[in-house]
Amino acid sequence: MRVAPEASPPDWPVPPDGGWNADDLDLLPDLPPHTQLIDAGLVFACPQSVFHERATSFFGRQLSGAAPQGLDVLCRFTVDVDRQNRVEPDVLVLREQALTGPDQTRVPAAAVVLAVEVVSPDSVSRDRETKPAKYARVGIAHYWRVESEKGLAAVHAFELEPTTRAYTSVGIFRERMKVSAPFPMDLDLTAIKARPSGE
Template sequence: MPEKPPSLPNWVFPPPEGFVAEDLDRIPELPAHTELIDGSLVFVSPQRDFHTSALYLLEKALRGSAPSDHRVRREMSVRLSATQRPEPDLIILGPGARIQPDATFYDGDDLVLAVEVVAPASKVRDRERKPLLYASAGVPHFWRVEDQEHQLMVCVYELDPATKTYVITGIFHDRLKVSVPFAIDIDLTEIGQL
């Protein structure tokens, strides 16, 4: 007699109006790092070593550069609207951010910078959809990090407040040196030593 397939959890079937941001905290046994994009659940693929190394390098540098009234967080979701709760790879929270030890997400208006390290399985989301969401929510700075032959390429964007769109301010390969949102100087070639 064939084995009965396991029953699927209820959350596999979205409600007709889609999921909302609060659902990520209420759904039992939801896979870690699940995002909400346009009311749909998005599951994260396994990370490559390059992705982890890039995050380590950037997080360490940002923590060392950030003013004392800013906070760096890794892989925390951000509530941008009722149906948008992405999980940037790194974020910087500005002064006045509501930081609580039991928080499962931050509000988009608390962000100063969102960073996405592009992964093969999420290229379209990381390059196209998420930047639009962050810009629409008014996040002032966005970095897109790419793997270029196992070296870092960081595309730096700043929000044009009049159009609520990002404008590229630089593409960095060996060294990332910017003055906003605060003075940052990162040797990107260090990824080869991690």
């Protein structure tokens, strides 16, 4: 009778004492794409849904088209929050002077004007609780959380209240999102949907 060989344990990176730091994301070999650092721990990305990808692309395009001079837009790019947190919003709007060259892998949180997170089943608590608390603490003025409601987008928009350093809701938007900050936009949220088959 043949005996199957024992499976070797996965070759996970072993954290140092005190956990990983923000610089480690550029130094650790073979990390999966879009790995984040949250509270000194590595968070790996799960496969994303069609809704997640379409929403991310939609906001990337729309924000790029509406952003005034001096601001730029990136999708799925890491932000240095502090030494133990280097997170990756799905879309971010930042001051363009923070971009220094084509090999850059991260930007400082102080340069970010808006962070957009599209919620996935594995990211619900991160996007509703963990990340907004960190974004508010470092002074990111605007935070949008995009949720799927039976495949339709609902955008929960927040603005930083400067005296409390906490986010306050400026509205929940379905079908249409009209805002004046961080710059004027009028968005048709019904465009975030799967294309009909055969299109």
